[in-house]
Amino acid sequence: MTRRQPLIVPVLDIKGGDVVAATGGDRKKYKPVRAPIFTSSDPVSIVKRYNALFNFNLFYVADLDAITGNGDNSKSISQLLGMAGYKFLIDGGYKKLSDIQHHHRGTPIIATETFMQWDSSESLSGTLVSIDTNGENLISPVPNATVKQILQKARRRGAKRFIHLKLDVVGTENFAQNLLIPPQEDEEWFAGGGVRSQSDLQTLAATGYAGALVATALYKGSLP
Template structure:
């Protein structure tokens, strides 16, 4: 099971998720480092997990503002060996393409995450996943509610090779992973790589998630609280 560390960016700081209720997010307090400066927090997370991949949720963009391109460019420059998965609230492929132009060659290390909560039309879904290997689809839900104005959850034929199963009310909640939804998506997409998000409390949760078909899990709070074994101790 691959643990992919997450940073939630709000107004240039890393904040701590609280059940996906973004208005309640506050600057992160971590046992891994001091402060909420993005590069400091990112380096601590990458060191703790030995991950070569970082997931970024840009809350400014997800809340309707602009992508924090300056912060992203600084992280790419300081971490040349790190690949970034970015959910920038993209409503279509053109919005990521515009960001990639601003980032230049460093954009090659950025994988767009297109969230079902953000995509607005079926045509946008088709455009985003014309190359099923390039982008990632995040199937977003909050409790029993599917966040899906474009119908992503019901168009399996358009799903790319990698899918994130995102249960927002479990993010930062320590409520356990949503394994039922994960297993349901596994049955519908047996050949896809599934990445879970939300709810991880400890190593037992990671083992259960792997048994349910996840290949990786997006994690933040359990890392900041040292609830998971550091990478060196897994050997």
């Protein structure tokens, strides 16, 4: 059976109103993106440019200031969500479900790096759950939480869509196939961190992943 090529989802990491280029997990070092394909680090400008060049219309957006507790980029994100013809996956640094603002063009991401309400009975079926890791270790404010525990809790609450975000390799092009979380048959998974080539996309397809969150490889022209 031929597997569908994983969907490329461009990453917009927003810090201080600018799209920034990731370099590993050290967000203090992230600077406004500079790449030959862009004339600006403005999020709206970059979305339009990606669409003009590659016809992308689905984007992953991370509000790095909200995630790290240093304000937020709600103005920039509202501008993005007001753009007709595009859809966005939004990591707004949510700690609990009541933090989520639902938008018809935005799918909220519940990320282990910030979310704490795993023992609630409320459904997660309308969200994407991001399993954030550093190597084999889960990144979470919940003491002693593990990848296995969080996956079990998310699945019990109806989660069917997931991201495996390997924060230690974002921006490095160090794709680590052996550390990918294996999807269950009825789930949709996206991989983030180190995806750099068509070969990596083929590996993701063989592993059962539906898509890849990509930034550096797009900046450098090694994808698409």
